[in-house]
Amino acid sequence: MLTRAFQRSLPTSSTPRRALSSASSVQHSLPAAYYRGGTSRAVFFKQNDLPHDRTHWDPIFRRVIGSPDPYGRQLDGLGGGISSLSKVCVVGAPTHPDADIDYTFVALGVKNSDVDYSSNCGNMVSAVGPFAVDSGLFAAHQLAGSAIVRIHNTNTGKIIHATFPLVGGEAAAKGDLDIDGVAGSGAPIQLDFINPAGSRTGKLLPTGAVKxxxxxxxxxxxxxxxxxxxxxxxxxxxxxxxxxxxxxxxxxxxxxxxxxxxxxxxxxxxxxxxxxxxxxxxxxxxxxxxxxxxxxxxxxxxxxxxxxxxxxxxxxxxxxxxxxxxxxxxxxxxxxxxxxxxxxxxxxxxxxxxxxxxxxxxTFGADGGLESATVFRTARRLFEGRIFWK
The missing domain is CATH 3.10.310.10 (Diaminopimelate Epimerase; Chain A, domain 1)
Structure with missing residues (x-):
């Protein structure tokens, strides 16, 4: 027998049609994965899984991450209330001759509705190579011990080489590298940023002055x-x-x-x-x-x-x-x-x-120009499947 409290919670003939319609609507979903990269986390999408019309991307990303949230917690999405956890990465086929994949980084506001494509994220790029391998966007041999993935960051037009170990055809997670800001250790990922100067302005010193x-x-x-x-x-x-x-x-x-x-x-x-x-x-x-x-x-x-x-x-x-x-x-x-x-x-x-x-x-060239910069990070796949939003 139904309790009176439960009976009172059921819709009645007096319940507004609009409320019933809203409550019964089906959630949207897409294939996605969630990765930690360095000291950040982000939701990953394959570009082919997203709408071809990029004007549809922003509302999807906001709802997936849980922005804007006036409470600053992003509880209704996968953000974490701070900028390093309010991120999306889109990975797809390369459009650059020196790259194996394209990577687009998206930063989302926490309390506001900003969806920002103007920068790269060096921490999350450490997870881009592993995601490309794990998702099949980059073909790695089942018996290969490591991979080098050439990444084209579409935000800046720059190339990054990611080198990391493989286990059974997937990116390795376990390893002995500790990075400050992340508990535990992980497999080392070497990131070589090729000719990184002038990412947005074309100049090492955009104002023309050192100070x-x-x-x-x-x-x-x-x-x-x-x-x-x-x-x-x-x-x-x-x-x-x-x-x-x-x-x-x-x-x-x-x-x-x-x-x-x-x-x-x-x-x-x-x-x-x-x-x-x-x-x-x-x-x-x-x-x-x-x-x-x-x-x-x-x-x-x-x-x-x-x-x-x-x-x-x-x-x-x-x-x-x-x-x-x-x-x-x-x-x-x-x-x-x-x-x-x-x-x-x-x-x-x-x-x-x-x-x-x-x-x-x-590494600086004979002319004093910056040829490359190298850092080591760790990254790990946290989940993959389908992500839902309202």
Whole structure:
């Protein structure tokens, strides 16, 4: 026998037809996968599974991730309430002669409806090669021990080579590589960013100067993998070792950093007005010398606190790390000003961030130009199947 409470919950003749229709509508779904890449996570789609008309992509991505969410939690989707977890990757057949696959990165706002295609994500690119193999977009031999996947990032037009081990024809997950910001270890993924300078602007120094001044603060604008702007923490009268939470709660700091970022974006040619500068580029970071604070271990060459889409990053975006490694070699830049003259590792620049450190290798040609930059990451498939949205 039905309880009275349950009977009261059933639709009655007085229930509005519109409510009944809405409640009974079938959810939409598409094949998808969910991967961790470096210190980020994203929903992955094969491009052929998405609508051919790209104007239909944005509403799908918003609903899948759970944006916009005024509560900032994205509980009705697969986002995690912060910029590093509010991402989508689309992978498909190559349109570049030097690539095996195309990869399009999409950053979504958490509380707003922004769907941003203006930048690359260096952390998530570590999962692109494994996804291509696991999904059959890149054919790997069942007995092969490793794969090299040449990735064309459509956001920037740049090529990245991903090298990683295979097990039984799939990307390996288990391994001994630890990366700061991720619990446990995983299989190493080597990422070689080929000729990464000038990703959006065509120039290593988009403003034509090693230093510019915004709001009375010296800044270096560098375009490597993504356009970035770097300011010294001491020029903002804050310690370079602030935690992400302390950055958020320091009165006026985020507002000031965003003002500098937007002015730099205009000077770099990314937008015509500060108001129209994209949320994801240029990225901004506060840099400092490890010697300026005893809390910073001496095993790093410089310290950064980076922001991504207006939020303090828990670690450091890979594209910011690549730009830092390059700027550290530019005499007179704000980054070179605070970088140790005696590298702790001759293989590259060791950067301290909010969760630990990362080593970035950079190869420069005889003319001083940046030929490639290398980082090691881990990635893992978390699930695959069908993803649903309302």
């Amino acid at each position: 510019d001044t915004f709001d009375g603060v010296e800044a270096s604008c560098v375009d490597v993998a993504n356009p970035c702007v770097f300011v010294r923490a001491e020029d903002l009268n804050v310690p370079g070792t602030l935690t992400p939470d302390e950055i958020s709660t320091t009165p006026g700091l985020l507002t000031r950093l965003d003002s500098i970022r937007r002015q730099a974006g205009v000077r770099m040619g990314l937008a015509s007005t500060p108001e129209t500068v994209p949320g994801s580029v240029p990225k901004i970071g506060m840099v400092s010398s490890p010697s300026q604070d005893s809390k910073v271990p001496t095993r790093v060459d410089l310290v950064v606190r980076a922001l991504s889409v207006g939020q303090p990053h828990k670690a450091v975006p890979i594209t910011v790390a690549l730009a830092l490694a390059t700027a550290a070699r530019l005499p007179g830049s704000t980054v070179a000003d605070v970088t140790s003259s005696n590298p702790v590792d001759p293989a590259g620049i060791t950067i301290g961030h909010a969760s630990g450190n990362i080593l970035v290798g950079a």
